[in-house]
Amino acid sequence: MLTFIVRRVLYSIPVLIVSSFLIFTFVSLAGSPLAKLRANPQFSQVTLHHLEHQYHLDKPIPVRYAYWVEDVTLHKFGSSLLTQQPIWPDLKRVMAHTAQLIITSELLALILGCIVGIYSAIRQYSAFDYTFTSLSFLGFAMPTFWLALLLQILFVDIYLKWNVRIFYTSGLNNPGHGAWSIDRLQHLGLPIITLLIISFALYSRYMRASMLDVINMDYVRTARAKGVPEGKVIRRHVLRNALIPVVTVATLNFGALLSGAIITETVFSLDGMGYYFINKLNNLDLYAIMAWLLVTAVCVIVFNLIADIVYGYLDPRIRYD
Amino acid sequence: MVQFTTDDGVVKAVDGLTYDLHPGEVLGIVGESGSGKSVSTMSILGLIPQPPGKIVSGTALFKGQDLLKMKDKDLRRVRGNEMAMIFQDPMTSLNPVLKVGDQIGEAIEIHHPDEKHKVVREKVLRLMRLVGIPNPETRIDQYPHEFSGGMRQRAMIAMAMANEPAVLIADEPTTALDVTIQAQVLEVLKKAKEETNAATILITHDLGLVAEMADRVIVMYAGKIVEMGDVFTIFSAPRHPYTVGLMNSLPRLTVDEDWLRPIPGQPPSLITPPPGCAFHPRCFLSQGRAACREQVPELRPVEGANHVSACHFADELVGEASKLVGSGAGDR
Amino acid sequence: MTEPNPTLDRALEQTPGHPTAPVVGGEEVIGGGDRMILADTADSLVYEHGLEIKARSQWAYARRRFIRHRLAMVSLVIVTFIFLVGAFAPHIAPYRYDQIDLNNILHPPTTQGHHYFGTDSIGRDYFSRVIYGIRTSETVGLFVAFLSTAIGLVVGAIAGYYGGWIDNLLMRITDLVLTLPALAILLTASALLGGGDKWRISLILVFFFWTTVARIARGQFLSLREKEYVEAAKAAGSGDTRIMFRHIIPNMMGPIVVTGTLAVASAILVEAALAFLGLGIKPPTPALGALVVEGQTNPQAWWLTVFPGLTLLIIVLCVNFVGDGLRDALDPQQRVRA
Numbered sequence: 001m002l003t004f005i006v007r008r009v010l011y012s013i014p015v016l017i018v019s020s021f022l023i024f025t026f027v028s029l030a031g032s033p034l035a036k037l038r039a040n041p042q043f044s045q046v047t048l049h050h051l052e053h054q055y056h057l058d059k060p061i062p063v064r065y066a067y068w069v070e071d072v073t074l075h076k077f078g079s080s081l082l083t084q085q086p087i088w089p090d091l092k093r094v095m096a097h098t099a100q101l102i103i104t105s106e107l108l109a110l111i112l113g114c115i116v117g118i119y120s121a122i123r124q125y126s127a128f129d130y131t132f133t134s135l136s137f138l139g140f141a142m143p144t145f146w147l148a149l150l151l152q153i154l155f156v157d158i159y160l161k162w163n164v165r166i167f168y169t170s171g172l173n174n175p176g177h178g179a180w181s182i183d184r185l186q187h188l189g190l191p192i193i194t195l196l197i198i199s200f201a202l203y204s205r206y207m208r209a210s211m212l213d214v215i216n217m218d219y220v221r222t223a224r225a226k227g228v229p230e231g232k233v234i235r236r237h238v239l240r241n242a243l244i245p246v247v248t249v250a251t252l253n254f255g256a257l258l259s260g261a262i263i264t265e266t267v268f269s270l271d272g273m274g275y276y277f278i279n280k281l282n283n284l285d286l287y288a289i290m291a292w293l294l295v296t297a298v299c300v301i302v303f304n305l306i307a308d309i310v311y312g313y314l315d316p317r318i319r320y321d
Numbered sequence: 322m323v324q325f326t327t328d329d330g331v332v333k334a335v336d337g338l339t340y341d342l343h344p345g346e347v348l349g350i351v352g353e354s355g356s357g358k359s360v361s362t363m364s365i366l367g368l369i370p371q372p373p374g375k376i377v378s379g380t381a382l383f384k385g386q387d388l389l390k391m392k393d394k395d396l397r398r399v400r401g402n403e404m405a406m407i408f409q410d411p412m413t414s415l416n417p418v419l420k421v422g423d424q425i426g427e428a429i430e431i432h433h434p435d436e437k438h439k440v441v442r443e444k445v446l447r448l449m450r451l452v453g454i455p456n457p458e459t460r461i462d463q464y465p466h467e468f469s470g471g472m473r474q475r476a477m478i479a480m481a482m483a484n485e486p487a488v489l490i491a492d493e494p495t496t497a498l499d500v501t502i503q504a505q506v507l508e509v510l511k512k513a514k515e516e517t518n519a520a521t522i523l524i525t526h527d528l529g530l531v532a533e534m535a536d537r538v539i540v541m542y543a544g545k546i547v548e549m550g551d552v553f554t555i556f557s558a559p560r561h562p563y564t565v566g567l568m569n570s571l572p573r574l575t576v577d578e579d580w581l582r583p584i585p586g587q588p589p590s591l592i593t594p595p596p597g598c599a600f601h602p603r604c605f606l607s608q609g610r611a612a613c614r615e616q617v618p619e620l621r622p623v624e625g626a627n628h629v630s631a632c633h634f635a636d637e638l639v640g641e642a643s644k645l646v647g648s649g650a651g652d653r
Numbered sequence: 654m655t656e657p658n659p660t661l662d663r664a665l666e667q668t669p670g671h672p673t674a675p676v677v678g679g680e681e682v683i684g685g686g687d688r689m690i691l692a693d694t695a696d697s698l699v700y701e702h703g704l705e706i707k708a709r710s711q712w713a714y715a716r717r718r719f720i721r722h723r724l725a726m727v728s729l730v731i732v733t734f735i736f737l738v739g740a741f742a743p744h745i746a747p748y749r750y751d752q753i754d755l756n757n758i759l760h761p762p763t764t765q766g767h768h769y770f771g772t773d774s775i776g777r778d779y780f781s782r783v784i785y786g787i788r789t790s791e792t793v794g795l796f797v798a799f800l801s802t803a804i805g806l807v808v809g810a811i812a813g814y815y816g817g818w819i820d821n822l823l824m825r826i827t828d829l830v831l832t833l834p835a836l837a838i839l840l841t842a843s844a845l846l847g848g849g850d851k852w853r854i855s856l857i858l859v860f861f862f863w864t865t866v867a868r869i870a871r872g873q874f875l876s877l878r879e880k881e882y883v884e885a886a887k888a889a890g891s892g893d894t895r896i897m898f899r900h901i902i903p904n905m906m907g908p909i910v911v912t913g914t915l916a917v918a919s920a921i922l923v924e925a926a927l928a929f930l931g932l933g934i935k936p937p938t939p940a941l942g943a944l945v946v947e948g949q950t951n952p953q954a955w956w957l958t959v960f961p962g963l964t965l966l967i968i969v970l971c972v973n974f975v976g977d978g979l980r981d982a983l984d985p986q987q988r989v990r991a
Contacts, residue, residue, distance in 0.1 A: 015829070019829065030842070138966075138970065140973060141969035141973055145925075145929045145930075145942070146945060146965065149958050149962070152952070157952075217413065218410060218414045219417070220416075221414075222416075222480070223427075224400070225366060225405070225406045226428045226480065227398065227402055227432060229431075236419075237416050240419075241417070267949070282844070293833075293838075297833060300832055315417070316418060316466070
């Protein structure tokens with residue numbers, strides 16, 4: 001088992017390095033960090049030229065890449081060219097906020113999704129199954145931003161009509177409240193519901209499909225032929241096998257969501273990774289963009305790794321790969 | 322009668338199957354894929370999912386009780402305990418995430434919940450030794466993917482034997498295995514039968530297997546029995562054209578033959594089976610006679626005790642010996 | 654599985670030994686009372702017809718199964734209708750999409766003046782704008798699905814068929830593209846390379862979508878190239894491309910078609926998301942996602958949010974159902990039914 005983990009970790013390192021190079025190259029080639037500044041008549045040619053030299057923009061890409069890596073590792077991502085502010089404190093802050101949102105919604109989605117998926121599979125074609133199947137189809141087809149907007153409009157309406165504030169529709173906090181207060185919950189409520197609905201659709205379908213796959217397997221028939229009661233068949237034989245793909249998907253999804261809650265955060269104006277990213281994109285703040293992309297890539301790689309390890313733990317066949 | 326409801330229609334998988342099983346004997350059920358042999362035994366144990374399958378009618382008497390009418394709770398006590406089943410594909414019949422020892426042990430624990438864990442483990446080791454799994458102390462904690470195909474099938478046999486069943490049903494136990502492994506597993510099966518003195522139902526399409534192990538033989542076609550008798554008679558003097566066809570289609574190792582002789586045609590649709598005798602479109606004996614096309618033949622005794630055949634013209638086969646017997650094949 | 658077949662019956666009638674059969678080709682062995690017949694020619698007739706029946710039925714079966722999947726059929730009808738509306742937008746829409754009418758700002762839906770979906774903040778008819786938006790979405794969706802499927806098929810074919818280092822290389826590239834968070838990269842590409850135009854956005858989307866198809870295609874190729882008919886074709890001297898196109902590709906179209914169909918839905922959703930965030934197709938070309946943005950700034954005018962979003966939802970839902978129906982129809986072992 002240990003060799004398996006070590007091998008996976010070692011494999012991830014070159015992936016990380018190549019990804020970082022690709023990110024840097026892509027962003028640098030696609031746009032110049034000085035683009036916005038050039039457009040601004042306040043900056044003279046001399047200043048621009050000076051900045052160019054200071055940021056090594058006149059050197060070839062691989063050299064610039066080296067400088068950037070130095071910035072990233074030794075200087076905590078360095079500073080943004082536009083704001084001259086260090087990047088890392090901001091990134092850290094928004095990562096924490098997004099993590100809070102994601103962890104809550106994903107855990108809920110997973111638990112609910114598994115329960116519904118399991119029950120749908122056991123009672124296949126029942127009214128319960130058909131209802132939730134239809135709902136999950138709806139969930140897949142639902143544009144995230146639309147769902148978020150509808151919720152927003154709905155709760156603004158409720159507030160205007162009845163003067164009751166159930167959920168806030170924008171921002172993270174009212175001033176003076178902490179990260180774990182009811183106020184925060186009220187602010188995060190709608191975003192959590194949005195993400196929850198969509199992830200739930202995914203997990204419940206996956207769980208159901210996986211359960212149905214396993215229930216028809218030969219070894220389940222063997223268990224029944226041994227005289228194992230159906231409940232135990234489900235718990236001991238079916239579930240353990242059926243959970244494997246679902247857990248894997250959930251882990252991968254989590255890794256992706258750290259960057260992917262972009263839409264939800266934008267609609268609800270939450271100070272998280274997504275919101276930060278959109279801002280930086282609109283300002284063409286390239287070094288911040290690169291830093292963001294790198295952090296995201298690291299998260300994805302780390303969670304892919306975790307998913308692999310968890311899979312290896314759950315399924316003994318993989319360990320000897 | 323067992324039928325399955327599909328999108329294309331109702332498949333009558335088993336329609337007309339009656340036989341007795343005596344303690345200690347080996348009954349071979351022979352037939353092509355789709356003849357209903359597996360379905361019939363699985364229905365007895367209640368292993369057919371009931372939609373889309375349905376047991377429409379019939380009785381299966383075991384120790385005085387009708388298994389087909391039993392409540393699931395009671396049937397479960399019989400399954401794996403007094404009647405055990407060995408399945409065809411050992412690769413997929415074992416749970417990949419559980420240790421083999423645990424899976425064999427489960428068979429014991431389910432029916433003897435009060436047994437201490439250590440006792441169960443001892444029993445499992447003994448069973449593993451019995452079926453010839455090498456190094457049982459190590460193997461007991463291994464996972465199925467660490468076992469070879471033959472070893473997995475031995476583990477399955479161990480599982481089936483765990484509670485010393487009165488009836489052992491082996492559904493194509495060697496089909497998925499290499500020829501050399503087949504012989505080994507066959508030996509294990511024989512040993513299992515001797516150890517428990519169980520009545521064994523051996524389902525297969527491999528006539529050689531039947532010749533080796535069976536005492537009596539049932540030949541099935543399209544969900545019905547077409548011939549039944551003791552093994553020697555069936556092999557030496559088959560009295561149903563389908564059985565004759567089966568015997569003749571076997572290539573013989575001892576004689577040079579120019580052509581293989583398969584039975585022409587395809588197995589019939591079980592949704593709309595041919596009228597009259599289900600075999601008549603492929604039958605050399607029928608020659609288009611009206612009786613074959615219109616009337617379903619009943620099982621009637623042919624010469625000799627306990628030999629029945631479902632053919633209108635079985636008598637016409639009297640006196641002919643199958644080519645298999647007399648040249649060294651089919652010895653018991 | 655045979656249905657009553659007159660050809661088969663006729664072939665059986667040719668069986669030597671049959672009262673009406675001529676003595677054809679094969680030997681009639683009547684030795685020692687053994688009446689087993691060598692139905693030599695008859696067999697070849699029978700098996701030839703038998704195989705032919707099966708091959709013909711495959712597509713017929715698939716078609717039959719699809720038609721019986723009522724949900725998919727209904728969805729297909731709906732989607733076709735919507736797409737046609739979009740395609741004929743200039744003829745169907747009562748107004749041009751940029752026609753301003755400052756007398757009718759933020760008017761709720763009404764039948765007056767054909768403003769079924771109301772008007773926006775500068776009086777443009779929303780019904781027309783949604784219809785033109787549909788047109789944009791369907792163009793992007795179909796284009797992206799088609800092109801990415803084609804590219805993915807080729808890449809997957811090469812990787813899966815030739816294997817070895819080519820496979821490794823191509824799969825590493827695919828993996829890398831998949832590792833990067835899709836939406837983020839798409840947004841970055843759009844921001845830096847300049848989005849706005851629907852063809853540019855489509856190309857950017859294709860850059861991501863081909864990888865999914867490539868994976869599936871490669872998997873199919875890997876398993877199918879081991880099949881006996883490929884070996885037979887090789888033995889007969891067929892060249893590689895011929896084998897790929899005549900033998901393997903027709904047998905793997907099932908999952909590819911399904912993936913392609915579902916890709917249409919995904920592409921439409923992603924394009925809408927990009928438009929919503931302002932980094933997709935930019936005005937003046939109407940995009941359903943961008944239309945929804947107008948709803949955010951005018952929350953009381955619910956029709957601005959609801960109608961474009963609802964249209965999106967219906968399109969994506971129906972395309973998903975069609976894809977699901979196709980999956981059911983083309984894969985007979987699929988036990989999970991929607």
